[in-house]
Amino acid sequence: xxxxxxxxxxxxxxxxxxxxxxxxxxxxxxxxxxxxxxxxxxxxxxxxxxxxxxxxxxxxxxxxxxxxxxxxxxxxxxxxxxxxxxxxxxxxxxxxxxxxxxxxxxxxxxxxxxxxxxxxxxxxxxxxxxxxxxxxxxxxxxxxxxxxxxxxxxxxxxxxxxxxxxxxxxxxxxxxxxxxxxxxxxxxxxxxxxxxxxxxxxxxxxxxxxxxxxxxxxxxxxxxxxxxxxxxxxxxxxxxxxxxxxxxxx
Amino acid sequence: xxxxxxxxxxxxxxxxxxxxxxxxxxxxxxxxxxxxxxxxxxxxxxxxxxxxxxxxxxxxxxxxxxxxxxxxxxxxxxxxxxxxxxxxxxxxxxxxxxxxxxxxxxxxxxxxxxxxxxxxxxxxxxxxxxxxxxxxxxxxxxxxxxxxxxxxxxxxxxxxxxxxxxxxxxxxxxxxxxxxxxxxxxxxxxxxxxxxxxxxxxxxxxxxxxxxxxxxxxxxxxxxxxxxxxxxxxxxxxxxxxxxxxxxxxxxxxxxxxxxxxxxxxxxxxxxxxxxxxxxxxxxxxxxxxxxxxxxxxxxxxxxxxxxxxxxxxxxxxxxxxxxxxxxxxxxxxxxxxxxxxxxxxxxxxxxxxxxxxxxxxxxxxxxxxxxxxxxxxxxxxxxxxxxxxxxxxxxxxxxxxxxxxxxxxxxxxxxxxxxxxxxxxxxxxxxxxxxxxxxxxxxxxxxxxxxxxxxxxxxxxxx
Numbered sequence: 001x002x003x004x005x006x007x008x009x010x011x012x013x014x015x016x017x018x019x020x021x022x023x024x025x026x027x028x029x030x031x032x033x034x035x036x037x038x039x040x041x042x043x044x045x046x047x048x049x050x051x052x053x054x055x056x057x058x059x060x061x062x063x064x065x066x067x068x069x070x071x072x073x074x075x076x077x078x079x080x081x082x083x084x085x086x087x088x089x090x091x092x093x094x095x096x097x098x099x100x101x102x103x104x105x106x107x108x109x110x111x112x113x114x115x116x117x118x119x120x121x122x123x124x125x126x127x128x129x130x131x132x133x134x135x136x137x138x139x140x141x142x143x144x145x146x147x148x149x150x151x152x153x154x155x156x157x158x159x160x161x162x163x164x165x166x167x168x169x170x171x172x173x174x175x176x177x178x179x180x181x182x183x184x185x186x187x188x189x190x191x192x193x194x195x196x197x198x199x200x201x202x203x204x205x206x207x208x209x210x211x212x213x214x215x216x217x218x219x220x221x222x223x224x225x226x227x228x229x230x231x232x233x234x235x236x237x238x239x240x241x242x243x244x245x246x247x248x249x250x
Numbered sequence: 251x252x253x254x255x256x257x258x259x260x261x262x263x264x265x266x267x268x269x270x271x272x273x274x275x276x277x278x279x280x281x282x283x284x285x286x287x288x289x290x291x292x293x294x295x296x297x298x299x300x301x302x303x304x305x306x307x308x309x310x311x312x313x314x315x316x317x318x319x320x321x322x323x324x325x326x327x328x329x330x331x332x333x334x335x336x337x338x339x340x341x342x343x344x345x346x347x348x349x350x351x352x353x354x355x356x357x358x359x360x361x362x363x364x365x366x367x368x369x370x371x372x373x374x375x376x377x378x379x380x381x382x383x384x385x386x387x388x389x390x391x392x393x394x395x396x397x398x399x400x401x402x403x404x405x406x407x408x409x410x411x412x413x414x415x416x417x418x419x420x421x422x423x424x425x426x427x428x429x430x431x432x433x434x435x436x437x438x439x440x441x442x443x444x445x446x447x448x449x450x451x452x453x454x455x456x457x458x459x460x461x462x463x464x465x466x467x468x469x470x471x472x473x474x475x476x477x478x479x480x481x482x483x484x485x486x487x488x489x490x491x492x493x494x495x496x497x498x499x500x501x502x503x504x505x506x507x508x509x510x511x512x513x514x515x516x517x518x519x520x521x522x523x524x525x526x527x528x529x530x531x532x533x534x535x536x537x538x539x540x541x542x543x544x545x546x547x548x549x550x551x552x553x554x555x556x557x558x559x560x561x562x563x564x565x566x567x568x569x570x571x572x573x574x575x576x577x578x579x580x581x582x583x584x585x586x587x588x589x590x591x592x593x594x595x596x597x598x599x600x601x602x603x604x605x606x607x608x609x610x611x612x613x614x615x616x617x618x619x620x621x622x623x624x625x626x627x628x629x630x631x632x633x634x635x636x637x638x639x640x641x642x643x644x645x646x647x648x649x650x651x652x653x654x655x656x657x658x659x660x661x662x663x664x665x666x667x668x669x670x671x672x673x674x675x676x677x678x679x680x681x682x683x684x685x686x687x688x689x690x691x692x693x694x695x696x697x698x699x700x701x702x703x704x705x706x707x708x709x710x711x712x713x714x
Contacts, residue, residue, distance in 0.1 A: 004444060022542065024549070025546075025553045026553070027549075027552070027553035027556040028549070028552075028553070028556075032557075033557060108539055121543075122539045122543050123539060123540040124540075124545075125540060126540075142513075142514060143474060143475065143477075143514035143515075144477065144514040144515045146512075147542070147546075147550045147553070148546050148550055150545070151546040151549060151550070152540055152542060152546055153323050155542060155546070156540075167474040167512070167514075168557075172553075204304070
């Protein structure tokens with residue numbers, strides 16, 4: 001059933017944790033994936049734009065809000081991936097002091113993990129704890145690994161999770177919207193801008209609103225912040241062939 | 251040294267001379283002649299054996315399942331499986347022969363020869379077969395295999411790993427005896443092992459079900475939010491070797507190909523080493539994995555099983571069918587071939603003036619728990635006939651309706667090891683269940699729910 005407003009606190013099913021040692025999955029709790037145009041807010045179906053507004057409110061108000069880009073927007077698989085990556089940066093540009101921490105692949109990191117710099121589906125809770133992240137967005141992560149990550153974060157942390165999914169969405173995220181192509185990601189950025197302005201939250205005048213992690217700062221001359229538009233995803237290096245649209249990750 | 255006056259005589263691998271009339275024969279790596287793909291000579295010319303396959307048109311699943319005109323044919327279950335694979339755009343098929351599956355996979359070999367299946371070979375045994383299916387699916391192609399009884403059990407380790415690796419494929423299980431004394435006869439106890447793997451499991455009553463479930467299994471299992479293997483079980487011989495009417499679409503159309511790049515996991519990247527066969531991440535006790543990685547992974551597998559419900563509803567019309575359940579004095583719940591016997595039992599009961607309903611369960615995983623709770627709320631008697639000893643269906647039904655129905659549940663009658671199930675056995679249980687007459691085929695310990703005489707059960711258990 002689709003509701004037209006955020007569920008009351010007492011009715012919320014999937015909420016920031018820690019939910020406990022071994023909480024049931026959202027699917028076991030009866031949360032289902034919604035049809036096109038509908039998002040999920042705290043386990044309930046809600047029109048997509050309202051769900052996006054709630055993601056914006058959480059990302060604009062919670063400490064250490066972070067965007068976690070996954071392999072499908074982090075690597076230039078094809079032109080569409082590049083376009084989506086640029087749209088993700090447009091979203092980042094609307095969140096003051098936002099962190100961007102990549103999930104470049106899904107392999108366990110051995111023998112040393114640096115969870116404050118890179119998030120990994122095998123121990124995402126460490127990244128949340130290490131950076132004291134209380135709101136985050138996952139985008140460009142394959143659904144299986146996104147679901148593992150979301151479950152683990154809900155079990156062990158107090159972080160409010162959101163998923164911008166290219167497929168059917170994620171029940172285990174507190175907030176989820178789906179069918180995300182580049183155009184829809186740009187729409188998300190526009191809604192973020194509107195919500196931010198309605199809340200009276202200003203961006204830095206120089207546009208340097210993305211906060212570096214420790215390592216990012218060290219490799220960027222100890223700068224603390226950057227303008228997300230200063231990062232220009234470009235064409236692949238010479239000799240690397242871009243595969244045609246539709247043959248590689250979406 | 252060769253004599254220049256005598257031309258070199260070409261010989262085959264066995265040393266026999268190859269006459270000029272004999273075309274050079276291609277062989278596979280084992281040295282066996284390749285015949286299936288060889289051009290067929292017609293009137294001195296050659297005809298491409300793949301010609302018809304090449305002309306197949308891709309249609310949407312919706313058109314294929316709901317709109318395409320169908321023609322009725324009288325065929326065996328093995329032939330129905332073959333025809334389903336022909337229309338399913340299958341890339342890869344591998345199997346090891348075992349009764350009663352052998353004919354099915356032989357026919358898939360014919361499809362390979364005709365070009366409808368792109369790759370096909372006989373595995374060394376079922377462990378290798380199911381591992382090969384894992385590799386094929388991991389690489390992103392559409393896979394089909396079939397096995398039976400001991401083959402299912404031999405391949406169970408890789409089969410049980412398919413769901414966790416998120417590997418869509420369709421495996422057909424033509425159920426037969428697995429336990430000692432070994433027999434090739436029908437018995438569907440192997441289904442009980444499959445139920446807990448995390449895969450989707452359908453149970454076909456007849457040849458038509460087999461045809462439809464295989465095709466729909468590909469589409470359901472390959473949905474992004476599902477990304478799971480599908481097992482299509484049927485009762486060996488009763489379905490595989492017997493003929494029945496099957497309504498089928500024309501041969502000239504096929505399902506869209508698998509779009510693995512849209513799956514819930516990345517496909518195996520064989521172009522960029524190191525290619526890892528194990529899905530990230532193999533879980534060991536270590537300091538670089540969270541304590542609950544395996545737990546959330548398994549939760550995710552079963553969440554995917556849950557998500558398949560809406561596609562089963564969409565493409566199969568639901569996980570069960572219910573006939574005459576509303577207001578019935580008793581309801582028979584069955585799956586597979588037992589449905590056919592039960593339908594006849596319903597007719598015989600009607601002749602005796604008894605109003606009996608039938609619920610046919612088509613999807614065992616996911617299990618239609620909510621549907622059964624709704625349908626059996628007011629039912630007084632449930633009879634569950636099965637072709638196995640252990641009553642896996644009765645246990646699932648009883649667990650589903652516990653607390654939601656006051657029905658007396660009779661886990662029986664059962665036959666196994668190749669016995670047929672006389673319809674009268676089912677009728678006896680219905681009549682006995684309604685009148686209180688003691689059953690000669692079902693022990694008191696197999697009766698659950700209300701009206702159970704605990705003293706009788708205790709007496710039975712003490713004297714078993």
